[in-house]
Amino acid sequence: MKKLGVLATLLLSAVTSHAQKVKTTFQIAEKWRPEYDVRADVVMLYGMDSTFHDRLTSWKQQGYGIQFMTGIAWGNYQDYFSGKFDGKTHWEESQTDINGHVIGHGRDVPYIVPTESYITYMKSRVKKAIDEGVTAIYLEEPEFWARGGYSEPFKKEWQKFYGFPWMAQDKSPEATYLSSKLKYQLYFNALKEVFLYVSEYSHKKVKCYVPTHSLLNYAAWQIVSPEASLAALPGMDGYIAQVWTGTSREPVYFNGVKKERVFENAFMEYGTLYSMIAPTHKDVYFLTDPIEDRPRSWDDYKRNYQATFTAQLMYPNVDHYEVMPWPNRIYLGKFKVENTDSLQHISSAYATQMQVMVNTLNDMPKSTNKVSGTPGIGVLLGNSIMFQRFPTHKDYEDPQLSNFYGMVMPLLKRGIPVQTVHMENLGFPDALANIKVLIMSYSDMKPYSQKVHQQLAAWVNKGGKLIYIGRDNDPFQEVKEWWNSNGLTYKAPSEDLFRRLKDKVVIVRKDPKELVLAPDQDSDYVALVKISYGKGWQTKNNFILDRGPYKIVSVLDENTDKTPVSIKGKMIDLFDPELPVINEKIINPGEQAFLYTIPAATTPKVLCAAARITNGYYGPYLTTDFSP
Template structure:
């Protein structure tokens, strides 16, 4: 049966609660991967899609559709089956003609007109099948691409002059990157418009999401993507922030040392994606992964999963989560273990810990609290950060994105939770409303329009403090752009910003007052702050003065840790590479949710370069109504009737459940059954916290628990 004829819809289950958790998979349901989130994002269309979808809806999942926008199993497009034409010209290619591949037979695509028509057939089929949302992931154009025949034609159509090889000049590189950005922005704009129009014609309104890496990661990996600009599209409902150990472990420089800083990088990546959406009120899901694409050891996966998981929960306005991608490779895959000759499956203890973590996400509350630290300092970002990464010109290098990290890491490592703001969102009044001091450099990016400077000037005039770092000597300062064309005759974009604020050009370090605000100019590229040891002292003193004396934002607090209380949960992380090497002590009683035994702790000591996920317990005399506080399974049908507490649990087969349950008294009897048969279980009582620790084997069909008090 052909794809277009196979359009039988499947019945979606009725929903009674908000859907906040999801995962992606390309396989039909199986007991081994039944992770019990609200949504399954079923990957890839095809003749087997209805059967795959029905297998998940039959288990209570809302089935949604996910596929790549820049790559996928789209061989029928390239080999002529779609429209009778070969489309090899649409493959992204390097300078020597080498195709850029996502897999052996899966190329990255230049989104031509014919390719967009092909993609419409993919999303149309999904809509016909009855999905409630469509995710077009990873709109990616590699910076080293830009040499295919289709791209050359797109260049001519967009710029109205012949294609320029991007390696020949900074201007050609910049123009090439802008076009790549434009192509995928327009591609998503058109496909989302089609999805909305077609689904509404069928009496539906299918939502549209873009799962995407952060701007920081795409810039580090030398990839071009529309990123922040998509948030303004009327057909765009939100993002998934694809942040995980594979992106967060990209090394960066601090204090002259290049190394992985996973928690720090993950925090900044999540902040980057949240800042794209916060002013637009679009929905954002945060993703992290218990493993990653790269083959590493289970111990490595676990350590860095805890780091990224802690970071994602430190943004208390976000309560939508993709709990994992590809559960089949997590539960059924095998990876290295120290002192073992052969790869091993996931350890039962790690599976239990992971399930405690992801089931906490199902009920994770939003909160009005903030992560600890001096608030109101932000770094300005822009999509053009992706435009200058490859190739390099005139010997100018920005190692490991150090022109960004030079502004962010010296503060973050000292316990200052730096915010990120996208220049593309400055037209929104909310964009800078919580910012007292804004850090800016045009060494690694350029402003997209004069509007950026108009909004910055308004903010400074009203009392904001702008701190600018940059020599303005990188080769991209002179590309033909708005600040040096038409009515604008400025040598650098920053020169235009000074003119808007009626300030003189500054070739040396300077400080100016503008309105109620202040502008600091330091003629040093930010990368110099982190590429050498102890090079950030002056920077820190300057920011402290700007914050305390100019912005009057209070005393800047330096420390070595972060803490966030989010409902009953506490997230904490302690920095290494800090003068203060003392652990952070959190007083209990507490549950340690990174320990698969869910122990009750009187206190938790968190050492440098460690993180914690804790549940704060009340003393027994303050204990409230019965409740499941933590579990390695999802709880259903929780009931309290007279002296009986009952519920059921579901989780992937062949895993172990551990639960901590708040009860008014030590139970008299506990019954655990699977399919009406007694199931072995163990339990212990903690009188101090009036909690029961209960353990038994997980089954996807469900386990029934009855507790008599």
């Protein structure tokens, strides 16, 4: 077969300059160097220090628009801790565990309890960035560790927020729940104040974003963050969905087996971040990383990068991307070769493939097409899924978030593109617009108010189908909350929901984790969802989506159907650095494919390339021949 020639690729068509739009971005802390300039639209320059102006200038000279990123919960903020900022030391504001140990992101980089003085400090950092002319501020990873909450500043914040003395979170389910609820609120308030400051100081000219892990990952890693509630904040313009192989390889249970399921987990992670923002119509950028923080082999990185990259493209309404973090680490770092102890730089083959993939993101269109499979099945999710993760009480376990994945994996593994619906967004008109069957449980989370039930009841009364699965016997049902306070005496919050719905809800008295912790336990559950759904139900072993000329395919393993998927037609394989023109692509279970479908007739243009082409030209004598 013939390959798309490099010379033809470079000459074929004009493409607009990367500086003319903001569709793709990347983060870096270093000065510009050609070795790691990935030619995205803008650069997010990380960290504020004495070198910031010089770093900014080096990228600006290359035609880049400059944005600013820094951590909201941690960073190289030694001037704050040492007393250089305001004459006071602040080491005591570090998050600490039950033994008094500081929880750190690195040497002398503690995670922080966001006090009033710290918020003042963060305002000073973003002020400097605005003065330098940045167009956007990214405050990443608002994180409070679930095992934290024992420092004196946190105890003071507890007294201020609740009006009664601090309770050690390890003493009772209620103390755990209240501790996490406060951690959530502290970073919600911190971001709210900084966003307001940015808006006022910049006269609303500088946008604000929150790069954040998915709600699922934070819950799995026992971290508390404001997550979905941030979407409604004034001055908050959107999220970066920080999903990559390092988060998506977190093992989950299915059919009694705990293991990494990277594509499936990534699909749900991106989905949770999309559902957090979609009803608000604000911005969301999807991130992937060709490597990750933990040392792995290059082959491992590549295999799982393809899985997460495919998962992010399965959301056709998202067309903005952080193409990678830390390109200097990717291009200049050394990592293991598979099955050896030797370290080497990235191979030319993987670097080429990676850049081809990155450049497709500059071209990736939105699409009205849907991922193949039974549409309209959702699972309810809420911020409180982070509140029950640490510590364990009364021997009630939820290993690897199995009370969530128990509702999801039996459907996802049968080729059903499950969506998540955030209870915090139920007040938006579009939150349940495309949902036919909603599945929920209070075994892994709790509703923040009666509004959740009012909104769900209104949806059910309009024809929505609701399935509730749970025993309602976990210790967090007993937490002193709205369902058992101020005249209400429900033993579980679901009682308030059932009272409103009467016979309009299907109740399954199992915890969702029971469907996945042991083998062959999910068939009755799947049959129930099928009955509730009615006509149009379909199961299969794959997901396929067309976005313009791009075809994205993932074939699922652990399915009774072991048949490979065959895609036929004239295509370019974008996971092959040689960019071959092929007539058929066979994708086996457990594999993904990313293809460019070539039209029968086309004017000369760049179809794909490792280089980003600007100011292109094609002359009258060039022809394209894609015959085999």
